[in-house]
Amino acid sequence: MSLSLTNGALNEVFETLSRHYRIMAPVRIVGGGRFSDTDNIQYGEVSTAEEIVWEEKSHFSPKEVIAPITQTLFQFHEGQLITSSVDRRKILLFMRPCDIHGLRQLDNMFLKNGDNEDFYYKRLREKVKVAMFECKTGWDSCFCVSMNTHETSDYDIACRFSESGADIHFQCNELREAFAEHGTESNFKPEFIKENQFTLKLPESTGLSAQEIRDRTIGHPLFDEYDRRCVECGRCTTSCGTCSCYSVNDVHYTENANFGERQRIWSSCIIPGFSDMAGGHSYRQRSGERLRYRLLHKMVDHKERFGDHMCVGCGRCDDRCPQYISFSNMVSKVTTALEETQHAE
Structure with missing residues (x-):
């Protein structure tokens, strides 16, 4: 109807x-x-x-709307927790x-x-x-x-x-x-877009397995340019409809430190320190490494586990980047690099 x-x-x-x-x-x-x-x-x-x-x-x-930027999980009142x-x-x-x-x-x-x-x-x-x-x-x-x-x-x-x-x-x-x-x-039924202004060639089109894509991408020099370009602001992740990383903080009220709340707040794999571990060890110290990690998670890892790409092609990350780094262009570069490794074999 x-x-x-x-x-x-x-x-x-x-x-x-x-x-x-x-x-x-x-x-x-x-x-x-x-x-x-x-x-x-x-x-x-x-x-x-x-x-x-x-x-x-x-x-x-x-x-x-359903994963708010800042979300209170519970409040603590001395020995009591309130959801x-x-x-x-x-x-x-x-x-x-x-x-x-x-x-x-x-x-x-x-x-x-x-x-x-x-x-x-x-x-x-x-x-x-x-x-x-x-x-x-x-x-x-x-x-x-x-x-x-x-x-x-x-x-x-x-x-x-x-x-x-x-x-x-x-x-x-x-x-x-x-x-x-x-x-x-009325007779209305929704119509859908049939063709975008450009077509993206995905890494999986090479026929390589998820692990082969990871092995050939990690350490590839194509990401070196992003060490200079990326300013690590996290806009690509805050505008993304599927990024789900967050940090957890305990906030103690100024009036009484025994009262407060636990919050989770959006975070980003692009931001320095996100992957820091106990003992001071840090994975992915360079911004190019972090962008590579994000790309693989969106285009390879999530699909391997759940059957669908995490990226939905909305293009908001391209729209929001202050350095005009294009995620879709990065994906195309990865696909081309993978094809080159295959031709070199």
């Missing part, structure tokens, strides 16, 4: 839904961009359709097809990566209803088609927005009932 709704009708639905849902979508932060007088597009709670930025790619992913609480409402989360695939990769890391599910991730993830943006064209940094993340049927509603309203296709009866009285029937 599909419906066509005006912005006014959408706003009426949003007002009703907000009693039971947090409606999370890309919003514009005026003047909050990476350069002066530029805006930032990131996820926030909306109450009207006009607040949703649907015609531009968000600078940050929907990951921060942190979350908003009881469900979450209607607007996202693009590539980000829906990214959500599955986060599920792998937090829910299927070992014998224990992550309680703090799971309690938010279970609240999510997915509202998919139709994405037919993409942007110049996107390579979702190469990663096979340009299409999905894993959504509750799919939306095609316009300046005056939206067409919505329903796969969730609960949401269909909420919208039903406010729209008129």
Whole structure:
């Protein structure tokens, strides 16, 4: 079933839904961009359709809704531990097809990566209803088609927005009932992008095994240039929809050191010291080594374990890097280098 709704009708639905849902979508932060007088597009709670930025790619992913940048795990009050609480409402989360695939990769890391599910991730993830943006064209940094993340049927509603309203296709009866009285029937079904502006040749196309790719990539001089270029800021990981690393800190309140809270905060394998170990030993001391590690994790290691690439081809890391380091270009260089090693045999 599909419906066509005006912005006014959408706003009426949003007002009703907000009693039971947090409606999370890309919003514009005026003047909050990476350069002066530029805006930032990131996820926030909306109450009207006009607040949703649907015609531009968000600078940050929907990951921060279910894996917040800073998350209190529990509070400690002398001898007592109190688990942190979350908003009881469900979450209607607007996202693009590539980000829906990214959500599955986060599920792998937090829910299927070992014998224990992550309680703090799971309690938010279970609240999510997915509202998919139709994405037919993409942007110049996107390579979702190469990663096979340009299409999905894993959504509750799919939306095609316009300046005056939206067409919505329903796969969730609960949401269909909420919208039903406010729209008129339509024949809308979401379409998907068929071709990006460039095609990415992946390392696996060489026919080498995951271990062979690692063996031939580690120590390769192609990463030396990134020792000079990368400034180790971590923007590539904070904008990524599938990075899941964090640090854990105990915060003691100033008034009484026996009271405080334990937090986990996003961290990054790009930042110096992330891989430091007890005794002062440090893995991957150079930035080029850390970028190599990130590339192998996204393109090789995760797929070997879970069956899918961790990278979904959204291109946000390329968009956000202040040194204009392109992850997709780095992947192409690795593939070319691997082919050269094969020809030399």
